[in-house]
Amino acid sequence: MYSSTLVVIRKALPLLCCLFAISGAGAQNLSIRGRIVDSKDQAALIGSNVLLIHLPDSVRQGTAADASGGFSFPGLTPGRYVLAVSFLGYTTLRRTLELRSQPLNLGAVGLQTGGAVALKGVEVVGRAAAAVQKGDTAQYDARAFKTNPDANAQDLITKMPGVVVTDGKVQAQGEQVQRILVDGKEFFGSDPDAVLKNLPAEAIDKVQVYDRRSDQSQFTGFNDGNTEKTINITTKPSFRNGQFGRILAGYGPDNPSSNGKYRVSGNLNSFKGRRRLSIVAQSNNVNEQNFGTDDLLGVIGTSAQGGGGNRGAGGPGRPGGGGRPGQQGGGQAGNFLVNQSSGISTTHAIGLNYADTWGKKTDVQSSYFFNLSDNTTQSTTNRLYNVLTRGRTLGYDENSQATARNINHRFNLRLEHKLDTVNSILWQPRFTLQRNTSTSALNGRTFLSGISDVPATTQSLNNSTYNSAQHGLTLANQLLYRHRFAKRARTFSLGLNTTYNDREADNFLLAQNYSPDTTATDQYSRLDQIGWNWNANATYTEPLSLKSQLQLNYTLSYAPNDSDKRTFDQLTGPRTPNDSLSNVFRSNYLTNSGGLTYRYQFGKVEWAVGAAVQHARLDNDQTFPRALTTQRTFLNVLPTATLQYRVSAQQNLRFNYQMRTQNPSISQLQEVVNNSNQLQIRTGNPNLAQEHSHNLFLRYSSSQPETSRSFFALLGGSYTDNYIANSTVVVREPTSIGGVLVPAGGQITRPINLNRQYSLRSFVNYTLPLKVIRSNLNLNANATYSQTPGIVNAGLNYSRSPNVGLGAVLSSNISPELDFTLSSNSSQTYARNTLLSQNNSRYFRQNTALRLNWILIKGITLQSDVNHVAYRGLTAGFDQSFVLWNASLGKKLFAKQQGEIKLYAFDLLAQNNSIGRTITDAYTEDVRTNILQRYFMVMFTYNLRNFGGGAGPADMPRDNNRPDGPGRPGRGPGGGS
DSSP: OHHHHHHHHHHHHHHHHHHHHHHHHHHTTEEEEEEEEETTTOOBOTTOEEEEEEETTTEEEEEEOOTTSEEEEEEEOSEEEEEEEEOTTBOOEEEEEEEOSSOEEEEEEEEOBOOOOOOTTOOOOOOOOSEEEETTEEEEEGGGSOOOTTOBHHHHHTTSTTEEEETTEEEETTEEOOEEEETTEESSTTOHHHHHHHSBGGGEEEEEEEEEEOHHHHHHOOOOSOEEEEEEEEEOGGGSEEEEEEEEEEEEOOBTTBOOEEEEEEEEEEEETTEEEEEEEEEESSSOOOOOGGGSOOOOGGGSBOTTOSOSOOSTTSOOOOOSTTBOOOSOGGGGOOOTTSSEEEEEEEEEEEEEEETTTEEEEEEEEEEEEEEEEEEEEEEEEEEEETTEEEEEEEEEEEEEEEEEEEEEEEEEEESSSSEEEEEEEEEEEEEEEEEEEEEEEEEEOOBTTBOOEEEEEEEEEEEEEEEEEEEEEEEEEEEEOSSTTOEEEEEEEEEEEEEEEEEEEEEEEESSSEEEEEEEEEEEEEEEEEEEEEEEEEESSSSEEEEEEEEEEEEEEEEEEEEEEOSSSSOEEOGGGOEEEEEEEEEEEEEEEEEEEETTEEEEEEEEEEEEEEEEEEEESSOEEEEEEEEEEEEEEEEEEEEETTEEEEEEEEEEEEOOOHHHHOOOOBOSSTTEEEOOOTTOOOEEEEEEEEEEEEEETTTTEEEEEEEEEEEEESEEEEEEEEOSSOEEETTEEEOTTOEEEEEEEESOEEEEEEEEEEEEEETTTTEEEEEEEEEEEEEEEEEETTEEEEEEOOEEEEEEEEEEOSBTTEEEEEEEEEEEEEEEESSOGGGOEEEEEEEEEEEEEEEOGGGEEEEEEEEEEEEESSSTTTOOEEEEEEEEEEEEESTTOOEEEEEEEEOTTSOOOOEEEEEOSSEEEEEEEOOOOOEEEEEEEEEEEEEOSSOOOOOOOOOTTSOOOTTSOOOBTTTBO
């Protein structure tokens, strides 16, 4: 009996060893996960501190709850653990857990409000950590940055490391912020300016800066590289139930330098739990503008006024493409934003924002904006081409006056509905309706620059008046269906995105040219453009193990666009069709793309590699004035790669590479002459091919909470083949194109594909506290280098623009009564050309600013803003050094000092100025524009504050459908992205 038992044990021992080995190997990959929520309303508690303690050896590991309240501890072994969860204003929770052979999902872990325990006889005074790095999210504590009681969100975040606000555009860590959220939800759509101006600083608890992934990426857990630089503002619990707002009214009488000035604005916010309703309104004639990207037509197309050519900074390496409202600029919406430093505007605007949770399954966020803007612009332009004629440089001068009225309606909705625990739908419609009317008059001159004792010689003159009335309609829908299978991390999603654009324009041109003969033009043109974009995509993810995941996707996209331009001469008698300046054109762009991506994550390292095969076909069909058909096909392999290394809890390193393609727009393809300025002729090119760009970024961030120091570094670049550049011909003798006579010195521009366009940029930011003066010092440095190809008079030219910059910001942290910010930024830019090195130049720009808010005794307030701007190296007569000084003296009113009356002065020294330089492959130009100058105003302000107090946290973003990914916490504010 005994011997037989030994035989059984001896035979079973190898099998038992194998089973224990397998069990032990699998046990090393166990995990504990869950969500931290408010026990009453189940709202996610972003940033909760979650600590896991192993018993009996007390080995600890911690994390912070992400945007959905989620947390995860991967790579655990079986045994007993203690889970400890804490959050400001809540009672700390401790729970003993038993981890056996299966991963443990705790679901919703609720915290009870309270937890503020008074310690008798003990007072702990400490400095709030200014910055904390949580994964790849930089989190700033508002308590560490002191501002005046009347400060808004913009006043607060500009004190934070690496955050800069200029003309309503926010930059963080060297990149433009595309979205600002409030408690994880959109606030007035994607308009950062509306959030920063209408949210009081005293309501803010934390500010988080991170790269927000797309909704698709958040659901699947895959980092596909499609991110938006995002700021999430979390509010204090006491401000989440009640009403707050502000009204302002001011008037200034006529004076020798300005007409009467006025400013009226107000905002009212009502927060109750998950429901948030906000109203903002303003009317003024002092250049206070409140526009988002969609607030200007942005698709003026080939019939737009072309007097200014391609203006604007564009992106790195691009020659720009902005311009004044009503002018040609490449067809991109961002190029036509009203710039507060360009011209003078009167603005009337109203906006509504609504967010709520309907029942337990539906989250809704919506906003509506109405804008009416009247703009008057006067500008002087000096341009030097990279062209020599008889040993002299060809130049162009222009004086112009323009008025524009823009009326815009914009509506956005985001509705997310959970069908059940595994299925959800996300719907995001967008509607924009716009009307733009503009009138411009310009006097242009081409000339040969002076040399030695030879003065500049005029070649041709152009005087023209241009009137335009345009209508724009945009309808867009994004629909995303998501399904989660029973197996963890196995998902399927199906998306459909549609966009419809309808543009109409009526244009009138009256011009006279002298070269040396006089020619006259009197024309009317009509432009009708209709475009669709259909995009369907399917994505499937499959977990291969607890550490790895596979994603398959397929995308089908179809974009048909029609453009019909008709031009009529009306110089003598009735209108006569001008076939040379008319064109009927259709473009169809069809793409099929299938891709595969592998993702692996273990411990501190996460990486993913993948590739997509894309087949594209571009069909162009011109039916008038002559039939012309072109067809091109493209086959590309588009690789992607990402790497994220969490060096420690406070250090993070990220790498991202992606290859993309970009098809030409219908305005670039349509071969029709735009003669609105006969010294600046533009036309399209139906033979354009798609661009191929490689984009690479490396980011490193670090923070030391105990010393309130933080560091951020970025290195990035792009390289583009088939870059859609410009072929520019500057004619030396009068030349005819499309029936239009271009005088000597006139410019003809046509898009063309060229290679070897690239740009590099770097940014470094370091922040540290100066305890001696109780202030924060923010140091930054940046460098960029771009190469842009172009054809100038049949010669290949590479325009290279190195740029280096240094900056420092000193912001006070003394007390709420004394708030100042001292900053200085300097940059040196070089213009280098391979075709004509004689035109190489460099220019220097420095901006030093002091902002002071001081509450004196007995409620007396003093505010002062002083800006010194200096330019060196511009065209003769454009170099400037001026000081813009604004100041006010006020008195607080009422028992709680909620009101204030003050005397405000703008531009006390009457030196305000506006100058800009643009460098392209064909020319370098300087532009001076009229700008608002000295005025005085009496202003009254009243702050409304009505809060219930003691309210629990309001609704935070909840996304039960988003997986945490194999063995890691989810992504979003507070948890990385």
